[in-house]
Amino acid sequence: MKGALDLPTFPNGVHPGENKERTERLPLERMPFVSRYSIPVGQHIGAPAKPVVEKGQHLRRGDVIAEPGGFVSIAYHSPVTGTVEEIGQRRGPNGQFALTIDITADPYSAQRFVAGSAMDVDSMTQQEFVARVQQSGMVGLGGAAFPSHVKYAVPEDKPVEHFVLNGCECEPYLTCDHRVMVEHADAVVRGTAIVAEKIGAKATHIGVEANKMDAVDALRSAAAGGAIGVQALTVKYPQGAEKMLIKAMFGLEVPAGKLPLDIGMIVNNTGTMASIADYFDRGLPLIERVVTVSGPAIRRPANLITPIGTPIRAVLEHCGGLHEDTREVVMGGPMMGVTIADIDAPVLKGTSGILAFTENETAWPKEYTCIRCARCLEACSLFLNPSRLGKLSRAARHGEALDYHVMDCMECGACSYACPSAIPLVHLIRISKQANREQAARGKGA
Ligand code: SF4
Ligand code: SF4
Incomplete structure (x- = not known):
């Protein structure tokens, strides 16, 4: 199916106001280090990880603090050089309590990550590769936080025809993937090539909505001469959903109750690819991510490279604080994100955005009866x-x-x-x- 500008898309869907202009041209900036970090060990989909540190233990940035609690689970790492302050139940952004490791940052540390040498990915077996990705703590950075290695453990009887990179970022306001694609297109392409080779993908494609043509150009330039196709897509919500992206790019349906792999596809987020490249090229596990801080109630919007575990309050303060008439702070996008119950809760691996809204945007309109308009x-x-x-x-x-x-x-x-x-x-x-x-x-x- 073709949409406006004759670009591919999926049937139905909606086009909410994009509201990306506040941050889409703001370069990535680093969130300054703060004094305390909280890392819940069950941020991902699957079994919680098991802490392997104890109170008072000194840690360097990137040290393992929790090991996977099963196959559908990941490792966690310290986002800072510091000391384990406590391990216990803490309230997360959704208000629920979860096992969390609190770390006090060393005030005298420069918080430099000591990079390792590039790993020899070519000589790894697929099993070794999957184990490495699990140890890196990698999850899909689009928001769902599904462990990446689980997708890469491809059964022999399910060959991967197409590896599809999701650069849609179709939720309003969010621009974190956009900025990564523009500023780190080489890393996105490098991570994509690593994964594509290891899962034996026969073809690789990146789908990007047409409101990010600078990202399309950057990726095409980074991928020039390679085997990765970059496709611009009509802007429509929810094109970032795996099944919609597949429908848009290939015209194929993933049957209800089935996974993309059942029709020979694996879909990953583009930001995840840049983090995969960081891990295999310099040993950086998933201890930071880009978070879009935006919305009408944010004084200074930003795309922030933020250590996992940073208190949301500190992020908001760094962005100038909230307007007095703030009514709601949301984690993720406005369509599928969740209201933050406690702004002292931490930034998680799945936190693509922190958005703040005033009464104008949050007041629910009066409800009327169904007029059967379809x-x-x-x-x-x-x-x-x-x-x-x-x-x-x-x-x-x-x-x-x-x-x-x-x-x-x-x-x-x-x-x-x-x-x-x-x-x-x-x-x-x-x-x-x-x-x-x-x-x-x-x-x-x-
Ligand atoms: S929320 Fe459910 S029913 Fe509503 S449009 Fe999305 S998929 Fe369809
Ligand atoms: S008024 Fe009724 S038919 Fe129309 S969109 Fe709402 S629920 Fe659907």
Whole structure:
């Protein structure tokens, strides 16, 4: 399917205001080091990692502080040179308590990372490569924080036809991937080439939305002469969702309940590729990431290279603090991000953005009855019936919602965005999904 400018895209979806102009041209800058860091050891999808340090232990920047707690788990590393202050339960950005390692930074340290020599990736077996990526603490940096090595452990009977790099960054406000692609295009291409070779991909492509043509140009230039294709895509939400990106670039459907690998594809985020290159070329594990700090309530927006574990409060202060009329601070993008319950909680590996909003943007409009306009159906890229799902949820007919494939909903929020009656469709759908999960768990327990 082709969209505006005759560029590829997927069917349906929405186009919320991009609001990227505040930060899209701001070069990456470093967040200054602060005195204290908190690293929850379950930031990723999967089993929490196991702490391997003790209170009072001195650490250098990049030292391992927690080992993977299983295959679907990763290592964690100290973001600073300092001392373990405490290991215990701390509140995370979502308000939930989690096992966390607190580290006090050494006030006299220059916090320089002592780079190692480049690893000989070529001579590694695929298994060794997967183990190394797990040890690097790498997760997808797009927000979901899925351990990268799990995707690279490709079974022999599932060859990878296409390795697809996701440079869409389709959420409004966010520009962290954009700046990495522009300023570190070489590293993105280098990381991509490393992974593509190790997973045996037959072809490699990078998809970037057309509101980032400077990133398209930078990547094309960095990839010149290589085997990586860079494709500009129509700007549309939620094109950054794996299945939508595949549909946009190849016209192929990933069936419900299946993974991209089931149709020969692996999708990764472009920022992750730059971090992979950093790890294999100089031994830098995932101890920092780029965070877009933006939104109408932020005084000085920025794209900040931020150590994992930095208190969100310190990031906000570095950006000039919040306006007095701030009503909400969100982690991630405005469509799929979560409201931050405690700004003393830390920046996580999946923190692509810290956005602050005033009452103007957060006041929920008055809700009206459904006028059966079908805009929510036209918005849903999975061809679900959000209006029907919303009504079933309100009537607590959650079992019936299964017949309408409620569990396939990726909670992108496009339907809620499109609804002129301001019906909170995605919230209602989440309630139904949760009720069905609980029902399934009760069934297993019986
Ligand atoms: S939130 Fe779910 S139902 Fe609504 S548009 Fe996204 S995928 Fe479709
Ligand atoms: S968009 Fe809103 S008003 Fe229109 S059919 Fe869907 S739920 Fe009803």
